[in-house]
Amino acid sequence: MSNDQAPTQEQMQDHLPPQTPSFAMLRTLGGIAMLAGFLVVMVFQWTKPIIEENKRIAIEKAVFRVVPGAASRKDYVLGKEGLFTADDANAQGEKIYAAYNDAGELKGIAMEAAATGYADVIRILYGYNPACECVTGIKVLKMAETPGLGDKIAFDPEFLKNFEALDAKLNADKTALENEIVAVKHGKKTQPWQVDSISGATISSVAIARMINQSGNKMYPLIMKHLDELKGN
Numbered sequence: 001m002s003n004d005q006a007p008t009q010e011q012m013q014d015h016l017p018p019q020t021p022s023f024a025m026l027r028t029l030g031g032i033a034m035l036a037g038f039l040v041v042m043v044f045q046w047t048k049p050i051i052e053e054n055k056r057i058a059i060e061k062a063v064f065r066v067v068p069g070a071a072s073r074k075d076y077v078l079g080k081e082g083l084f085t086a087d088d089a090n091a092q093g094e095k096i097y098a099a100y101n102d103a104g105e106l107k108g109i110a111m112e113a114a115a116t117g118y119a120d121v122i123r124i125l126y127g128y129n130p131a132c133e134c135v136t137g138i139k140v141l142k143m144a145e146t147p148g149l150g151d152k153i154a155f156d157p158e159f160l161k162n163f164e165a166l167d168a169k170l171n172a173d174k175t176a177l178e179n180e181i182v183a184v185k186h187g188k189k190t191q192p193w194q195v196d197s198i199s200g201a202t203i204s205s206v207a208i209a210r211m212i213n214q215s216g217n218k219m220y221p222l223i224m225k226h227l228d229e230l231k232g233n
């Protein structure tokens with residue numbers, strides 16, 4: 001047999017790269033994708049109640065912190081359309097947390113407020129006491145303010161003192177705040193509805209006062225309208 005004879009079919013196949021078995025590959029990839037999807041769903045289902053419970057505990061802690069004397073809470077949604085229990089599917093408005101002492105007396109209402117600060121949106125939970133018509137405490141939930149400057153809004157004791165009994169009275173016809181809640185430069189507070197800013201962080205301080213002022217003008221008239229229901233009467 002001479003060397004310049006044409007190669008046979010078998011010889012040619014020996015020199016070809018091995019073919020990828022596409023069906024087997026698709027089956028394996030499909031199996032892995034299904035398993036991954038199943039695991040994601042499993043982990044989601046497993047962690048959901050844990051996350052919900054942690055969220056509930058965190059909210060409760062924050063509510064009890066901004067409403068002194070609170071020992072229990074009831075969640076509502078409050079809007080122009082009325083006061084709804086939080087589980088009402090038709091509820092429209094903002095979520096509020098009514099906080100009660102051991103005797104079941106309403107000690108205050110906690111609610112969220114937000115405004116843009118120096119870096120980004122600042123979000124807080126704060127307490128309002130309809131009996132004194134005053135703000136009773138704030139807790140920063142989210143912010144991106146500068147460490148050492150704006151972030152002091154979350155922990156500076158002198159700044160937080162502003163919100164222990166900040167005047168938030170409504171006007172005579174109970175439609176808006178009697179005095180706008182405003183931040184003033186550090187050391188310039190003269191009125192009980194003013195917020196004494198943090199020196200060097202006036203922008204962040206102004207944002208806190210502005211968000212409480214906006215929330216107050218919108219929410220306190222509604223709270224007063226539904227006060228008897230919130231008290232549980």
Ligand SMILES: Cc1cc2nc3c(=O)[nH]c(=O)nc-3n(C[C@H](O)[C@H](O)[C@H](O)COP(=O)(O)O)c2cc1C
Pocket residue numbers: 118119145146147149150151185186198199200201202203204205
């Ligand atoms: C890098 C940098 C970061 C700053 N971060 C903040 C901040 O987070 N919050 C804030 O209110 N001011 C911040 N400032 C300062 C503001 O620009 C502004 O000077 C200050 O709020 C004014 O406060 P004062 O009136 O007490 O001086 C920052 C300034 C610089 C240069």
